[in-house]
Amino acid sequence: MSEHEIIGDIGKFKAPATDPVKNQGGTHAYFSCWDMHSYYGESYIVQGVNFDIREGEILALLGRNGAGKTSTLRSIARTDTPEMQHGEIWLDHQPIHNMKSYQAAQNGIALVPEDRRIIPGLTVEESLDLAQIAPPIGWTKERIYEHFPRLAERRAQEAVTLSGGEQQMLAVARALARDIKLLLLDEPYEGLAPVIVQEIERILESIRELGMTTVIVEQNAVAALKLSDRAVILDMGKVVFDGTAQEVLDNNELREEYLAI
Numbered sequence: 625m626s627e628h629e630i631i632g633d634i635g636k637f638k639a640p641a642t643d644p645v646k647n648q649g650g651t652h653a654y655f656s657c658w659d660m661h662s663y664y665g666e667s668y669i670v671q672g673v674n675f676d677i678r679e680g681e682i683l684a685l686l687g688r689n690g691a692g693k694t695s696t697l698r699s700i701a702r703t704d705t706p707e708m709q710h711g712e713i714w715l716d717h718q719p720i721h722n723m724k725s726y727q728a729a730q731n732g733i734a735l736v737p738e739d740r741r742i743i744p745g746l747t748v749e750e751s752l753d754l755a756q757i758a759p760p761i762g763w764t765k766e767r768i769y770e771h772f773p774r775l776a777e778r779r780a781q782e783a784v785t786l787s788g789g790e791q792q793m794l795a796v797a798r799a800l801a802r803d804i805k806l807l808l809l810d811e812p813y814e815g816l817a818p819v820i821v822q823e824i825e826r827i828l829e830s831i832r833e834l835g836m837t838t839v840i841v842e843q844n845a846v847a848a849l850k851l852s853d854r855a856v857i858l859d860m861g862k863v864v865f866d867g868t869a870q871e872v873l874d875n876n877e878l879r880e881e882y883l884a885i
């Protein structure tokens with residue numbers, strides 16, 4: 625399949641004539657998704673989503689419950705459900721759209737799902753070892769423990785017994801233990817007490833300083849926007865806003881209409 629051939633039903637859609645990586649303010653996008661359409665069975669959920677991200681940017685992907693945020697992240701990570709029937713995904717000049725999820729992962733896409741997927745029976749350290757079982761390896765364990773001292777203290781503890789906040793730290797640490805190019809965080813603050821949210825926020829700030837290109841999905845839109853350069857708002861599976869994070873923070877109407885805050 626050629627690089628520009630698109631998957632699925634191409635009947636009424638047209639592939640772009642050239643590399644779809646758009647030119648944004650003179651800088652090439654590092655990541656772009658173009659006209660993604662995804663389904664759960666007959667259920668048409670992601671309805672033509674487009675956005676792009678420059679290297680090192682943090683993008684907040686926002687919207688009400690059921691807007692399609694998780695489905696969009698899963699489409700990008702190439703999970704089997706929802707099934708992406710049409711669209712293109714590019715990361716660092718690589719086409720991702722025809723890949724399976726394990727190939728997308730090998731090519732640098734790391735999805736940290738809402739449920740954090742802590743593996744029972746493994747300690748913190750074993751969980752990190754497992755993430756590094758095969759190349760490409762990212763941060764060393766030493767570096768991870770330096771950035772996540774709570775994990776260092778608990779390295780011998782069984783990971784399922786960690787607190788919610790610590791489990792979130794481990795989920796992010798496991799992603800960084802691999803050599804990744806795009807970090808997709810689905811509701812990293814979900815179910816965490818405000819004080820723990822602040823701790824995770826500090827970790828995300830340090831990830832930001834390290835220049836990790838990141839998409840953050842969050843119900844706590846203000847917290848996500850404070851960390852983000854840009855924002856995309858989804859509503860019923862479509863992009864209804866694409867702009868700077870500051871524009872969303874400044875625009876009460878937009879927030880009331882699509883974010884209920």
Ligand SMILES: Nc1ncnc2c1ncn2[C@@H]1O[C@H](COP(=O)(O)OP(=O)(O)OP(=O)(O)O)[C@@H](O)[C@H]1O
Pocket residue numbers: 664667669687688689690691692693694695696705843
């Ligand atoms: N496995 C599934 N099968 C069928 N429909 C699904 C499935 N998962 C999600 N959906 C539907 O897809 C729509 C979008 O769901 P999605 O989880 O992407 O929303 P979301 O924006 O992440 O919402 P939330 O903020 O509640 O996490 C919803 O209407 C949901 O019911």
Ligand SMILES: [Mg+2]
Pocket residue numbers: 693694695810
């Ligand atoms: Mg969700």
